[in-house]
Each structure stands twice: as structure tokens, then as C-alpha cells.
Amino acid sequence: MSGRQGYGVPLQVGVTKLGPYELRLEYVDRTMFRYSRLGLGGDEESAFVDAGIRLVPLPMYPVFKPGFVTRHIMVRLAEPVLLRPEGRRVIYLEMKVDVALYAVSGGAKSMFDVLQLDDKPKLVLYGPPESGVVAREVRSPVYVSEPRPSLGKAVVKAVLSNVGGSHLRITRILLDAAPLRLFYRFGSWASYTQEIEVQAERFRATVLYRQSFKRGLQELEDPPEVKPPRFFQKTEMPWGV
Amino acid sequence: MVLQAVSEIASMLNEIVFEPLVGSVLVALTILGIGFLVGIFVRRAIGRVATRFFPRDIASLISRISYYGIMLLAGLIAVQKLGIDVTALAVAGGFAGLVLSFALQPVLSNFFSGLYLHGEKSLVPGDLVRIGGHMGRVIEVNTMSTRLRSLDGEVIRIPNSKIIGEYMVNYSKSAAMRLTFEASIAYREDIGKAVETIRRALDVIYLVLGDPPPEVFASEMGDSGIIIKVRVWVPTDYWYQASMQVVRTVREALGREGIEIPFNQVDVWLRTPLVVEGRGVQGSG
Numbered sequence: 001m002s003g004r005q006g007y008g009v010p011l012q013v014g015v016t017k018l019g020p021y022e023l024r025l026e027y028v029d030r031t032m033f034r035y036s037r038l039g040l041g042g043d044e045e046s047a048f049v050d051a052g053i054r055l056v057p058l059p060m061y062p063v064f065k066p067g068f069v070t071r072h073i074m075v076r077l078a079e080p081v082l083l084r085p086e087g088r089r090v091i092y093l094e095m096k097v098d099v100a101l102y103a104v105s106g107g108a109k110s111m112f113d114v115l116q117l118d119d120k121p122k123l124v125l126y127g128p129p130e131s132g133v134v135a136r137e138v139r140s141p142v143y144v145s146e147p148r149p150s151l152g153k154a155v156v157k158a159v160l161s162n163v164g165g166s167h168l169r170i171t172r173i174l175l176d177a178a179p180l181r182l183f184y185r186f187g188s189w190a191s192y193t194q195e196i197e198v199q200a201e202r203f204r205a206t207v208l209y210r211q212s213f214k215r216g217l218q219e220l221e222d223p224p225e226v227k228p229p230r231f232f233q234k235t236e237m238p239w240g241v
Numbered sequence: 242m243v244l245q246a247v248s249e250i251a252s253m254l255n256e257i258v259f260e261p262l263v264g265s266v267l268v269a270l271t272i273l274g275i276g277f278l279v280g281i282f283v284r285r286a287i288g289r290v291a292t293r294f295f296p297r298d299i300a301s302l303i304s305r306i307s308y309y310g311i312m313l314l315a316g317l318i319a320v321q322k323l324g325i326d327v328t329a330l331a332v333a334g335g336f337a338g339l340v341l342s343f344a345l346q347p348v349l350s351n352f353f354s355g356l357y358l359h360g361e362k363s364l365v366p367g368d369l370v371r372i373g374g375h376m377g378r379v380i381e382v383n384t385m386s387t388r389l390r391s392l393d394g395e396v397i398r399i400p401n402s403k404i405i406g407e408y409m410v411n412y413s414k415s416a417a418m419r420l421t422f423e424a425s426i427a428y429r430e431d432i433g434k435a436v437e438t439i440r441r442a443l444d445v446i447y448l449v450l451g452d453p454p455p456e457v458f459a460s461e462m463g464d465s466g467i468i469i470k471v472r473v474w475v476p477t478d479y480w481y482q483a484s485m486q487v488v489r490t491v492r493e494a495l496g497r498e499g500i501e502i503p504f505n506q507v508d509v510w511l512r513t514p515l516v517v518e519g520r521g522v523q524g525s526g
Contacts, residue, residue, distance in 0.1 A: 066447045069476050120445075124452040125474060129415045134476045137451060 007184035007191065008218060010054035011101070018057065018099060019117050019151055025055065037113065045113070053105045055112060058220055059154060059184050059191035060100035061177040063136050065116035071177040071226050072135035072235075074124055075156070077142050080171045083162035083200075092143040093156040095175075097182065097191055100223075111223045117152035126174055127239040135174060151189035154182060156196055157213045164201030170241045173198055177226040179209045179233045183217035192217060198241065205237040269319035276315020284308035295359045299384050302352075347402070351385040354401035358382055364404070368413040369477065372404055392481070417450060417474045420484055424491055425466040427501035432459045435469055435500050442494035443473060448483035450474040466503040 005016065013033070016023040022038040028048065035055065036046035049055065063071055075093055083089060096118045103112040124137045140156075149155045162168040173196065184191045195210035212219075284304045291300035321327050342349065358364050364387060368379045375397050377389035387404055389397045412418060426435045436457045443455045453474050460470035471491065475483035495502060 067479075069448070069479060121447050122451040123447065123449075123476065125417045125450050127416075129417045129419075129474070132416050134416050134450070 006187040008186040074135035093140040149190040154191040182220040280311040350402040
């Protein structure tokens with residue numbers, strides 16, 4: 001399919017290649033479309049769509065596919081970061097994101113389909129079984145300068161603060177998809193989270209959710225499962241980083 | 242003269258009998274009135290506080306009990322002010338209370354168990370639990386009983402006292418639970434290869450947690466083959482789906498690798514030689 005592609009740009013009639021997926025949108029008659037999605041494994045999903053609806057791709061937290069189990073995301077750093085006492089450093093991470101197709105018509109907007117871009121999704125337990133949380137694991141390289149975002153990866157700016165009096169080794173960051181926000185650049189596959197601050201000491205840490213660190217971005221309207229809370233924009237990591 | 246005497250007697254009677262009686266009645270009514278006002282105030286206050294900790298029906302019951310308790314106390318004091326001896330009444334009331342408490346023992350037991358369950362928050366709607374052989378999700382925790390929806394879709398009502406009295410497993414109190422499976426491979430097969438095959442198969446099941454990692458090991462030499470034990474952690478709410486996926490995936494993976502899963506085998510040794518007799522069977526030699 002020719003034409004502009006990217007987050008926020010509605011799918012056009014015809015075939016759209018999106019990562020490992022092939023999306024088809026064809027008129028059945030004047031009033032209905034037929035949407036079909038062909039995945040890498042040959043699995044196919046299809047649906048009839050009212051012709052008054054536009055299907056808009058947007059970045060999505062990697063918690064909905066293969067099934068919604070948790071809203072927590074464990075970002076595991078490919079290489080640990082060692083901080084000196086009272087040290088504060090900025091790193092950039094890549095968080096895997098899926099692509100959601102939102103059905104949009106007039107003022108109504110709802111999530112219609114989610115394209116899972118992580119081909120090997122895994123869940124992990126953070127903390128002990130009786131009081132820990134199950135989280136979706138994403139592995140990320142550590143960058144000291146901002147990497148270029150691409151389809152399926154959102155750039156995370158993380159400020160790491162060692163608030164303790166001894167050296168600190170950071171290997172993982174637990175994020176909550178509810179206070180976490182996703183931003184995208186219209187017409188591109190660039191997506192970002194807001195700035196994350198990890199205030200950590202030897203045995204525990206607090207993840208604080210700050211503001212967007214880029215200008216000119218659009219903010220994702222979160223689906224109900226991960227609507228942000230009004231208060232307490234932080235995630236506790238009582239079992240270490 | 243006679244009239245004067247009658248009038249004096251009436252006046253004396255009035256002083257002796259009626260005036261104190263009127264006074265006592267007034268005092269008694271005042272006590273009842275104060276008791277009524279205090280009862281209403283306490284009922285509202287307790288109702289407001291109790292709704293924070295208990296469901297509406299239990300909060301309402303507690304506030305009503307406290308109201309009637311205060312009214313009963315006020316009534317007893319008022320009756321005493323009227324000069325009536327309440328000792329006999331108290332004894333009779335105590336006896337009646339004893340009889341009632343015996344009669345209502347199951348009801349009270351369920352009620353207080355319900356209060357305890359609410360206070361401890363050991364059960365909340367949506368929890369996956371096993372109580373007295375019934376497994377299901379909690380629909381509602383009431384004053385007297387708790388309702389579960391079993392995994393087969395039946396709605397089961399369990400008296401609260403039974404929940405307190407018997408042991409209960411609440412799976413939802415843990416984020417993850419461990420499932421254990423056993424697979425058997427033939428004695429001629431390579432244990433290392435089988436273990437590695439199962440590990441790889443488990444790695445692609447989304448609901449099997451990557452951390453804590455699955456444990457796969459040869460646990461015993463069984464009657465028909467080597468028993469491979471598989472222990473995996475899964476999200477508690479998805480244990481059923483996960484268990485189905487694990488069995489199927491492990492079976493398919495072993496089949497793909499050509500690893501034999503033996504049937505049960507029994508070697509029968511006979512004490513005496515076995516003689517097989519046939520009729521009309523012609524030997525070829």
C-alpha cells in the first residue's frame with residue numbers, strides 16, 4: 001500500500017504491512033469494510049467494520065497480548081548499572097510496545113485489535129508469591145544517549161538516583177502501565193514514555209512518573225484496563241532493583 | 242365535719258400516692274426519651290463507622306442491635322424508677338437470653354463468623370478459594386453465609402461458621418502458584434534430552450513464569466519408565482488455562498523429538514510352566 005503510515009494515520013483500504021503482520025481492509029459494500037489480519041504464524045483474524053469507522057494504529061503497552069494478565073511491566077536491563085552513593089545518572093531504555101488499532105468515529109474511540117510485536121512474551125514474578133506481583137518482562141539495552149525509536153519500541157528516559165549510602169547495582173525497573181504514559185509522533189512509528197525516576201537504595205526503590213521529555217508529541221488515550229490513577233503516581237519496588 | 246375529714250384524707254392520699262407516682266412517671270418518661278435520643282445518635286454514629294469496615298447489611302444490623310440495646314437499658318432503668326423491682330425481670334430475662342442463645346446458636350455463630358471474615362478480609366468477591374471440598378470464586382460474603390460459583394458454574398452457599406471451622410485455601414492471596422506435573426519416558430530414552438525438550442517447550446508458554454524458572458528433573462524410576470517431574474509457577478488466576486497448556490505442550494514436544502512415552506507395563510511371572518492348549522491348530526512343521 002502506498003501513502004503515509006504511522007501512529008495516528010488511519011489504515012487505508014488495501015493491504016498494509018505492519019511488522020510481521022499483513023492487514024487487509026476492503027469494502028464489502030458501501031456500508032461495511034472487512035478487516036483481516038494475517039500473522040506470522042499464518043493465523044488470521046477478521047471482522048466486519050462499519051464504513052463510518054476509521055482504524056487508527058497507536059502504540060500500546062505490552063500487556064494485552066497474548067492475554068491481559070497484569071498491568072505491570074518489568075524492564076530488565078541487558079547490562080546492570082552501578083551507581084555511587086548519592087549518584088544520579090540518566091540512561092535511556094527501549095520498552096517493547098505493541099500496536100493497537102483504535103476504532104474511531106466522531107468522538108467515540110475504542111480499542112479494536114492489538115498487534116503483538118514481541119515474538120517471545122514472558123511473565124515473571126517480582127517478589128515472593130504471597131505478596132509479589134506478576135509482571136510482563138521486557139529486556140532492554142542500556143543507552144547513555146537517546147536512541148532512535150522504531151516500530152515496536154518506545155524510548156524510556158530513566159533517571160537513576162542512588163539515595164543510599166553504598167554502591168548500588170540496578171538490573172531491573174518495575175513499571176505500572178496505569179501511571180505510565182505513552183506518547184507518539186503523528187505519522188511516524190516513534191513512541192516514548194514520560195521520564196521515569198528511580199529513587200533506589202540497597203534493598204528498595206520507588207519509581208516516580210514525571211512529565212514527557214519530548215516536545216511535539218501526542219499522548220495516547222489509555223484503555224480502561226490501564227487508566228492512570230488520580231493520585232500516587234509511583235510504583236514501589238520493595239524487593240530491590 | 243365529715244366532709245372536712247374526707248377532704249383531708251384525700252389530700253393525704255394524694256400526697257402519699259399520686260404525687261410521687263406522677264413524679265416517677267415523669268422521670269421514667271424522661272429516661273425513656275433520653276434513651277431514645279441517645280439510641281438514635283448511637284445508631285447513626287455506629288452505622289456511619291461500621292459501613293467503612295463492613296458491608297451495608299452487617300453495618301445496619303450492628304447499628305440496630307446497639308439501638309435496641311440502649312432502648313432496653315433505658316426501659317429497665319425507667320421501670321426501676323417506677324418502683325418496680327426489676328431483679329425478677331432481669332433473672333427471667335437472663336434465663337430467656339440463655340434459652341434464646343442456645344436456640345440461636347447456629348445463627349449467632351454464622352453472624353459472628355461473618356463479622357470475623359469481614360474484619361479479617363480473608364475473603365473478598367472474586368477470590369479463588371477451596372472450602373470444604375468446594376472450589377470456586379467468591380461471589381458474595383453476606384452476614385450469614387458466603388456464596389461461591391464453582392468452576393462448573395454451580396452457585397454454592399456455605400454458612401460462615403463452616404468457613405471459619407474448616408480449613409480454607411485462598412489461592413487469590415498469592416500472585417502466583419506452583420503447579421506440578423509428571424511425564425514418563427521410556428528407560429531407553431536420554432534423560433538429558435527429554436529434560437531439555439520439556440524446558441524448551443515450557444519456555445514458549447506465556448502463562449508459565451520465566452522467573453522463578455521451571456524445574457524439570459528426573460524424580461524416580463517408575464514401573465514403566467523414568468518419571469520426569471515438571472514444576473512451574475503460573476499466575477494464580479490463570480492456573481487452569483496454564484495447566485491445560487503445559488500438559489499439551491509437553492506431550493507434543495516429546496512426540497516431536499521422538500521421545501517415547503511408555504504405556505504401563507506389567508511383567509507376569511508364573512510359578513508353574515504355562516501350558517497352552519489349542520484345538521484344531523495344525524503346526525506348520
